[in-house]
Amino acid sequence: MNLADGVQLVSFLVLAAMMIGAALGVVLLSNIVYSAFLLGLVFISMSGMYILLNAGFVAAAQILIYVGAVNVLILFGIMLVNKREDFVPIKNAWVNQVATAVVCLGLFALLSTMVLATPWAISSATPIGDMAIVEIGKHFFSDYLLPFELASVLLLMAMIGAIVLARRDYLPDELLTSERRDEPSALTLPERPRELISSNKK
Amino acid sequence: MQLQYFLLLAAALFCIGIYGLVTSRNAIRVLMSIELLLNSVNLNLMAFSNFLDPQGIRGQVFTVFVITIAAAEAAVGLAIVLSIYRNRDTVDMEQFNLLKW
Numbered sequence: 004m005n006l007a008d009g010v011q012l013v014s015f016l017v018l019a020a021m022m023i024g025a026a027l028g029v030v031l032l033s034n035i036v037y038s039a040f041l042l043g044l045v046f047i048s049m050s051g052m053y054i055l056l057n058a059g060f061v062a063a064a065q066i067l068i069y070v071g072a073v074n075v076l077i078l079f080g081i082m083l084v085n086k087r088e089d090f091v092p093i094k095n096a097w098v099n100q101v102a103t104a105v106v107c108l109g110l111f112a113l114l115s116t117m118v119l120a121t122p123w124a125i126s127s128a129t130p131i132g133d134m135a136i137v138e139i140g141k142h143f144f145s146d147y148l149l150p151f152e153l154a155s156v157l158l159l160m161a162m163i164g165a166i167v168l169a170r171r172d173y174l175p176d177e178l179l180t181s182e183r184r185d186e187p188s189a190l191t192l193p194e195r196p197r198e199l200i201s202s203n204k205k
Numbered sequence: 206m207q208l209q210y211f212l213l214l215a216a217a218l219f220c221i222g223i224y225g226l227v228t229s230r231n232a233i234r235v236l237m238s239i240e241l242l243l244n245s246v247n248l249n250l251m252a253f254s255n256f257l258d259p260q261g262i263r264g265q266v267f268t269v270f271v272i273t274i275a276a277a278e279a280a281v282g283l284a285i286v287l288s289i290y291r292n293r294d295t296v297d298m299e300q301f302n303l304l305k306w
Contacts, residue, residue: 045241072276073279077233130260154273
């Protein structure tokens with residue numbers, strides 16, 4: 004083991020510890036804001052893993068898209084839904100959690116057995132490193148052209164769908180002026196009064 | 206560095222994600238668990254791309270696609286959570302049972 008291997012191993016161990024710890028924090032912590040920031044830590048350490056795997060471009064894309072967009076989006080979601088509510092405890096919740104933990108540990112045992120038992124066909128060619136951008140561009144515009152174009156259509160569909168799902172329904176103007184003239188209008192958005200479906204009907 | 210280390214790490218992250226997906230009661234935490242799952246799959250793809258196909262790097266191409274899908278999924282998922290929150294006034298997964306019974 005030469006020096007470069009040692010550095011790689013140590014950085015892998017550090018990144019793996021960060022990632023597992025932060026992921027456990029995402030799942031187990033009770034405060035959801037802490038969970039969101041720890042999710043950012045998971046994304047950043049995942050980007051470090053990509054650098055260890057000779058993929059600088061995807062590491063940069065991971066930082067930009069996940070930390071810069073998805074994590075910020077989740078934080079905005081938390082702020083919009085920020086409601087301090089204590090969930091009603093359901094009885095025998097621990098049975099649920101223990102069963103899930105057992106299933107997850109079994110799945111992990113199964114996967115690790117598979118990983119360790121399979122004879123992987125490790126290629127001995129040297130990785131192309133920074134030429135990866137050129138190679139990815141060639142793939143995108145030759146043999147993966149159709150999925151690439153479909154991804155753009157899918158992003159457009161997701162954008163329109165998110166707007167349609169999340170926007171509020173506004174009342175038309177004439178209805179507003181005739182019925183709601185007496186209510187205080189400052190600092191309130193003209194919004195259709197929502198009728199809450201009672202959330203605990205039983 | 207070996208391929209197996211990365212695969213084991215991805216498997217552990219996947220199991221943590223599954224645990225959070227099933228047990229958490231906050232809808233936004235469910236979305237975060239889905240992001241964990243997608244990231245572990247990405248790590249698998251990148252490890253295979255580096256160790257089994259270092260010249261063609263098709264794994265990186267697939268990872269870029271998965272990142273795209275994950276961004277779209279996060280946006281639509283949060284829109285759905287917001288819409289449900291506006292209608293039911295809660296984010297408790299145990300109470301989202303409109304289609305259940």
